[in-house]
Amino acid sequence: MEDLELNFEGGQPGRKVYRVSEIVSEIKSLLQKRFFDVWVEGEVTDFKRSSAGHFYMRLKDEKAQISAVMFRNKAIFLRFKPENGLSVIARGSVSCYPPSSTYQIILDYLEPKGVGALQLAFEQLKAKLSAEGLFAPERKKPIPKMPKTIGVITSPTGAAIRDILNVTRRRFCSAHIILYPVLVQGERAPKEIAHAIREMNRLEACDVLIVGRGGGAAIDLWAFNDEQVARAIADSQIPIISAVGHEIDFTIADFVADLRAPTPSAAAELVVQNRAELLARVNSLRSRVLRMMLDRLAFLGQRHKTLSTALRVNTPERPIELFMQRVDDINARLRRGIQTYLSRRRQQVSNLALRHRALVPTEKIAAAHSVVQGYKSRMARAMRNRFELASTHYQALHDHLMSLKPQNVLRRGYAICQDAASGKPLSRARDVRLGAPIIVTLSDGSLGCEVNDISISRNSSNNGI
Structure with a gap:
């Protein structure tokens, strides 16, 4: 320091x-x-x-x-x-x-x-898509049993397409295959695979799609763990089978697809029926149908023989004749019943007509009408008398009110005195001072005056004036 x-x-x-x-x-x-x-x-x-x-x-x-x-x-x-x-x-x-x-x-x-970056990315995307419901079983579309056209999205030079074609030829050579070639690994692969799925849906050229590739390392299969591929599979209207790698390999595409196949060959076996198995099944069904038809024909033949014998023994004419006789009997009974019913109803109508004529209230109505007319005349006279009395009373009240009108009072010689300054009416002499200006209102005008003398009545204090 x-x-x-x-x-x-x-x-x-x-x-x-x-x-x-x-x-x-x-x-x-x-x-x-x-x-x-x-x-x-x-x-x-x-x-x-x-x-x-x-x-x-x-x-x-x-x-x-x-x-x-x-x-x-x-x-x-x-x-x-x-x-x-x-x-x-x-x-x-x-x-x-x-x-x-x-x-x-x-x-x-x-x-x-x-944790490896690839594994963490896989788990994160899997959790995200699962939370959105893309793995839900109810979203899975059924795979058609015998598709006419099968779309394959994979590499045109890989082992996957060769395996699929070999299985198809072996099991059912008439199946039609449409290959949409794409890259299955590398940076451009996810975009190409997603575009191919959308394009196949737009063309609507196949009944089912196989999306996949052959086996490889985890990084080689990573294109099928891409989010855009998963969403393209989820949006597809065509059922999709995911066939990526080997049986031990799992990708995001496997979870989103409608069906997972452990290998491309297994995917082909799932969608292409075995021709030999189909023929054996058809032959078995044909034999069963033939046996059923023969059994049915034998049963119907026996039934026909039994009915023919019964027909010869029991001819149907007898029941028909008895039935026709019963119909005639019922018809006769019905006619008699209708005539009896109509006669009884006619008698009832006649009796009701006689009672109606006896109960018609014509005279009562005429008497009641006369009474109502009398009440009507009395009511009219009472209303006229009441109106005349009310008119007289109203006129008397009107004349009394007119006599109390201030202009009429002034015409009889009275006057109204007011303070010139405030305009307040003057009712007592003691409220006015000498020399104060006042206004005196008469019937035809007013006078401006000055108070020169004040005289107060002796009894003003008694009567409150």
């Missing part, structure tokens, strides 16, 4: 002064040179994906954390989606972000720790 000297005077000769941007640039250069290619292990936190497709996150352990970014040109090659809490191993270079002067890792590669 004793050797430390502070100099606040002018700039020292040879001293270099950095601008902020320059010192940050120097730090960035040093970091990039020193930590150009590093591997970092940590846990993902604060993961975010920007609208441009860049991945932003922090990598942390129990003691520290560091910002990290993976730009879109690297992120598109990730086969899994980073998540908060996922332990990863990352590769990249340490750099400095000048606007905030924070150091960060620019990631070139990222893989989950302990």
Whole structure:
């Protein structure tokens, strides 16, 4: 500390002064040179994906954390989606972000720790599509028993198409096969497979589709774990059989397809019936039908013989004659019954007509009409008398009200006195002072006056005036 000297005077000769941007640039250069290619292990936190497709996150352990970014040109090659809490191993270079002067890792590669990236991507996509219901059994379409045309989406040079053709020729050579050639591995394979499924649905040229390829490593089969392939299979209106790899290989396409076949050859066996088995079944059915027809003919022959014998013994003419006699008897009884019924009804109508004529109330109606006319005349006279009485009473009230009208009172010599200032009517002399201006209203006009004398009546206090 004793050797430390502070100099606040002018700039020292040879001293270099950095601008902020320059010192940050120097730090960035040093970091990039020193930590150009590093591997970092940590846990993902604060993961975010920007609208441009860049991945932003922090990598942390129990003691520290560091910002990290993976730009879109690297992120598109990730086969899994980073998540908060996922332990990863990352590769990249340490750099400095000048606007905030924070150091960060620019990631070139990222893989989950302990679980392969392909396996994690497989499990993530499987969980996502399962949650959407794409694996539900009720979505599966039935596979036709004997399709006329079979569509195959696979490589034209692979073992899968050869196996399918061999099985088809061996089992039923008349089956029609349509091959839609696609790549079955590589970056372009998922897009080609999905496009082929949609195109075969658009053409509607086949009854069932086989989508698959021969065996291989997990990375070779990865095109059938792609989301766009899975969604194309789910959207297909044509039933689809997935035939990828060997029996131990499972892909996302197997779960979404309407039926999984362990191999392409097994897929062909599922959709193409064995010709020999079909012929044996047809022959068996033909023999059964022939035996049933012969048995039926024998039964009908015996039945015919029995009925013929019974017909000769029991001729049908006798029952018919008895039936005709019974019909005649019923017809005669019906006629007699109808005549009896009509006679009884005619007698009842005659009796009712006599009673009706005796009960017609013509005289009662005439008497009641006379009474009503009398009530009507009396009511009219009473209403006229009541109206005349009411008119007289109304006229008397009208004349009385007219006599009390202020103009009529003024015409009889009375006047109305008012205070000239306030316009208030004056009813008592004691409310007016000498010299006050007042207005006196007469029947034909008003007078402006001045009070020169005030005389108060002696009994004004007694009568309240």
